[in-house]
Amino acid sequence: MSLVLNEDQVMLQQSARDFCREKAPVAVLRRIRDSKDPTGYPTELWQAMVELGWAGMAIPEAYGGFGFGYSGLGLVLEETGRTLVPTPLVSTVLLSATLINIAGSEAQKLEMLPDIVNGETIIALALEETAIHNPLHIELKAVKTGSGYILNGQKDFVLDAHVADQFIVVARTEGETGRQDGISLFMVDANSVGVDVQRLNMVDSRNAGNISFVDVEVPDDALLGEENRGWPALCRTLDIGRIGLAAEMLGGVQEVFERTVEYLKQRSQFGVPIGAFQALQHRAAIMYSEIELCKSLVLKALHELDRGDEAEDIPALASMCKAKLSEVYMLVSNEGIQMHGGIGMTDEFDIGFFLKRARVAQQTLGDASFHRDRYASLRGF
Amino acid sequence: MHDLETFRAETRAWLEANCPASMRTPMPEDETVWGGRNAEFRNPDSKVWLERMADKGWTTPTWPQEYGGGGLDKAQSLILAEEMQRIRARPPLVSFGISMLGPVLLEMATHEQKLEHIPKIVRGEVRWCQGYSEPGAGSDLAGLGTKAILDGDDYIINGSKIWTSYADQADWIFCLVRTDFEAPKHSGISFILFDMASPGVSTKPIKLISGNSVFCETFFDDVRVPAGNLVGRLNDGWTIAKRLLQHERTMISGFGLSSGRNNRGGLADNLAETAMLYRGDIVELSDPVLRDQIAQFRIDSEAFALTSQRSAQEAKQSRGPNATSSMLKNYGCELNKRRYELALQAAGTQALGWESLTEDGSDFDQQELAVARQWLRSKGNSIEGGTYEVQLNVIAKRVLGLPDMTAMVGHGAGQKSAGGGKRVDSAKAAEA
Numbered sequence: 001m002s003l004v005l006n007e008d009q010v011m012l013q014q015s016a017r018d019f020c021r022e023k024a025p026v027a028v029l030r031r032i033r034d035s036k037d038p039t040g041y042p043t044e045l046w047q048a049m050v051e052l053g054w055a056g057m058a059i060p061e062a063y064g065g066f067g068f069g070y071s072g073l074g075l076v077l078e079e080t081g082r083t084l085v086p087t088p089l090v091s092t093v094l095l096s097a098t099l100i101n102i103a104g105s106e107a108q109k110l111e112m113l114p115d116i117v118n119g120e121t122i123i124a125l126a127l128e129e130t131a132i133h134n135p136l137h138i139e140l141k142a143v144k145t146g147s148g149y150i151l152n153g154q155k156d157f158v159l160d161a162h163v164a165d166q167f168i169v170v171a172r173t174e175g176e177t178g179r180q181d182g183i184s185l186f187m188v189d190a191n192s193v194g195v196d197v198q199r200l201n202m203v204d205s206r207n208a209g210n211i212s213f214v215d216v217e218v219p220d221d222a223l224l225g226e227e228n229r230g231w232p233a234l235c236r237t238l239d240i241g242r243i244g245l246a247a248e249m250l251g252g253v254q255e256v257f258e259r260t261v262e263y264l265k266q267r268s269q270f271g272v273p274i275g276a277f278q279a280l281q282h283r284a285a286i287m288y289s290e291i292e293l294c295k296s297l298v299l300k301a302l303h304e305l306d307r308g309d310e311a312e313d314i315p316a317l318a319s320m321c322k323a324k325l326s327e328v329y330m331l332v333s334n335e336g337i338q339m340h341g342g343i344g345m346t347d348e349f350d351i352g353f354f355l356k357r358a359r360v361a362q363q364t365l366g367d368a369s370f371h372r373d374r375y376a377s378l379r380g381f
Numbered sequence: 382m383h384d385l386e387t388f389r390a391e392t393r394a395w396l397e398a399n400c401p402a403s404m405r406t407p408m409p410e411d412e413t414v415w416g417g418r419n420a421e422f423r424n425p426d427s428k429v430w431l432e433r434m435a436d437k438g439w440t441t442p443t444w445p446q447e448y449g450g451g452g453l454d455k456a457q458s459l460i461l462a463e464e465m466q467r468i469r470a471r472p473p474l475v476s477f478g479i480s481m482l483g484p485v486l487l488e489m490a491t492h493e494q495k496l497e498h499i500p501k502i503v504r505g506e507v508r509w510c511q512g513y514s515e516p517g518a519g520s521d522l523a524g525l526g527t528k529a530i531l532d533g534d535d536y537i538i539n540g541s542k543i544w545t546s547y548a549d550q551a552d553w554i555f556c557l558v559r560t561d562f563e564a565p566k567h568s569g570i571s572f573i574l575f576d577m578a579s580p581g582v583s584t585k586p587i588k589l590i591s592g593n594s595v596f597c598e599t600f601f602d603d604v605r606v607p608a609g610n611l612v613g614r615l616n617d618g619w620t621i622a623k624r625l626l627q628h629e630r631t632m633i634s635g636f637g638l639s640s641g642r643n644n645r646g647g648l649a650d651n652l653a654e655t656a657m658l659y660r661g662d663i664v665e666l667s668d669p670v671l672r673d674q675i676a677q678f679r680i681d682s683e684a685f686a687l688t689s690q691r692s693a694q695e696a697k698q699s700r701g702p703n704a705t706s707s708m709l710k711n712y713g714c715e716l717n718k719r720r721y722e723l724a725l726q727a728a729g730t731q732a733l734g735w736e737s738l739t740e741d742g743s744d745f746d747q748q749e750l751a752v753a754r755q756w757l758r759s760k761g762n763s764i765e766g767g768t769y770e771v772q773l774n775v776i777a778k779r780v781l782g783l784p785d786m787t788a789m790v791g792h793g794a795g796q797k798s799a800g801g802g803k804r805v806d807s808a809k810a811a812e813a
Binding site (some may be wrong): 277381 | 653656673677699774777780781784786
């Protein structure tokens with residue numbers, strides 16, 4: 001099994017890197033934050049990314065996508081992680097398109113996936129109900145009526161909630177909270193009566209929101225997949241999401257690390273570059289080693305996802321990726337601040353943006369301890 | 382591709398016909414075949430297996446046939462490894478000649494030197510040891526002081542080495558000696574080979590915290606060595622020394638690689654199983670902290686195994702071991718140390734027995750006693766082959782390009798090194 005990129009992938013990586021460096025540097029995120037941009041992401045830049053094919057990376061060609069697979073999407077996510085440009089890539093392309101592709105009917109896929117590829121729609125996954133990632137804690141209720149369902153409940157920390165055209169709502173149609181059976185998935189228009197979105201201002205300046213659903217009516221064909229049987233598709237989607245998010249985090253980790261090592265070479269104290277001090281050299285070398293492990297895990301997991309039906313061990317790989325990247329992003333973002341000293345504490349300097357993004361990304365779809373616990377269960381202890 | 386398929390079929394058939402049945406079982410530590418003039422074969426099949434493999438050159442599959450090697454290309458050697466793995470064949474021979482000296486001789490020795498030494502390494506006829514560290518030259522290896530002074534056609538060698546693995550059982554030594562006493566310390570070292578049976582060589586095993594004695598002190602008292610045994614150019618031994626250290630690190634990082642597998646049957650192999658066994662747990666490990674630590678350890682082990690694979694694939698694109706060997710060595714050693722610390726936690730006081738005082742092992746069984754000794758042994762992993770700290774120096778300077786403090790402050794200080802050379806910078810030793 002190859003753990004090195006092929007020629008096409010190297011080219012994609014290079015073009016994504018060039019685009020992000022030139023068009024979407026960290027300054028873009030800063031501008032979005034400082035101008036209190038109502039959309040929370042750079043809409044023209046997003047259209048340019050769509051034109052580069054980024055929204056259709058992992059979507060099958062039958063639905064207008066480009067068949068670069070998750071390895072391709074992962075490379076793009078990694079580059080956006082290096083410059084922290086906020087886009088609907090995670091909410092819409094990584095999570096929602098994947099879930100629609102796995103759970104949706106042929107008609108639903110034909111209706112929604114091409115619109116995602118063309119950048120014409122933003123779809124957000126409304127999953128969490130607690131501050132701690134817990135995909136089985138689903139209390140939002142969907143009750144069957146004559147012509148459809150009525151939804152009542154609350155969703156928290158929904159990525160891109162306030163700019164989404166539609167939500168995929170994870171609801172309980174049967175059974176108790178904590179059970180896999182009885183979970184169903186619904187497509188809900190954002191402007192439906194009874195939907196109220198409360199935008200959140202998170203430390204990483206990326207879009208998220210809380211949504212309340214009060215007597216929201218949806219038709220029967222809003223159901224994505226089978227009633228009560230939404231869990232397997234959701235579970236697979238979350239694993240793919242964790243791997244994709246780990247790829248984004250890998251970009252951030254490498255960027256912080258490279259900027260920090262560069263600073264160690266530039267900054268002089270006591271008449272020498274501070275990078276000459278062993279106390280800093282050894283910590284940098286430890287980070288380097290950890291990052292090498294992160295790269296291997298992400299490469300392997302993305303590669304495995306693209307083996308389709310032959311993919312093996314995806315749940316464990318997803319948990320390994322998310323656990324390891326969460327640990328290492330925390331380490332590297334903390335060291336990034338410390339090694340930059342006072343200037344690292346200033347808002348004017350970029351390094352703090354990575355620290356903030358790291359913590360939100362760590363919590364999204366499960367933190368290190370969630371995934372070590374899950375990994376242990378998967379491995380039988 | 383067709384040729385490779387033929388090669389695979391032939392290899393499979395040959396292995397089926399020639400690998401004795403007992404060589405397809407897990408290898409107890411004491412049946413490891415090290416070769417040498419006084420080789421002992423606890424299992425007679427080991428000798429048969431070694432001879433058959435050596436006849437084909439498959440103890441060293443990729444070395445040139447000219448010197449007795451297998452002459453296989455990378456793809457073929459991979460197939461051989463896969464086919465051996467398929468029947469769980471034991472390695473026919475393990476030696477420092479194969480893992481460290483041979484690759485360096487092939488790269489840097491004369492044709493005559495290769496003809497003399499390589500075939501004996503391939504056949505396991507000569508067991509080698511490594512004369513590097515000295516009492517005064519550990520991490521600062523280039524500060525070594527063992528002297529070689531030319532006398533006619535011979536060098537006269539005086540000095541001592543320490544931590545020489547298995548020196549008491551070795552036939553020959555590859556040794557770093559000082560041949561120029563005025564030059565800067567890195568520029569006065571030569572790489573020389575000699576027979577441990579030479580008059581004036583003596584060894585003394587060192588008892589370790591594990592109770593074992595794998596390392597020795599080695600003394601040279603007017604040892605006479607033909608000048609033709611010097612490898613490479615005079616005073617250019619540091620280049621060879623560094624190259625060899627890269628091979629050594631690659632070998633040691635293998636300790637951690639096996640951390641990802643569970644095939645040795647000891648208490649440290651499946652930590653979770655051990656921990657559950659000693660707690661009487663059935664479904665889930667009842668100590669949540671230990672469970673989390675084992676999960677973290679295993680994730681790191683799996684990631685490390687993948688990184689070793691990736692590094693090997695990347696090395697194919699360049700040539701030979703690269704700077705990442707330092708990183709792999711370090712991570713592998715730290716994983717191995719973590720493994721044994723977790724094993725002690727997993728089995729509690731039953732993993733802390735020194736020896737059994739009963740006939741039937743009702744106090745401590747063999748596995749429990751083994752894990753205690755292996756735990757103690759593992760502490761050396763981050764010292765031998767360049768300490769953990771030295772490897773971090775190598776990564777910082779060679780991979781990350783961070784500046785060298787010792788070069789900045791030590792330059793021109795003019796201190797004498799142990800060997801008499803100018804001490805320019807001690808961290809240069811780290812650049813191996």
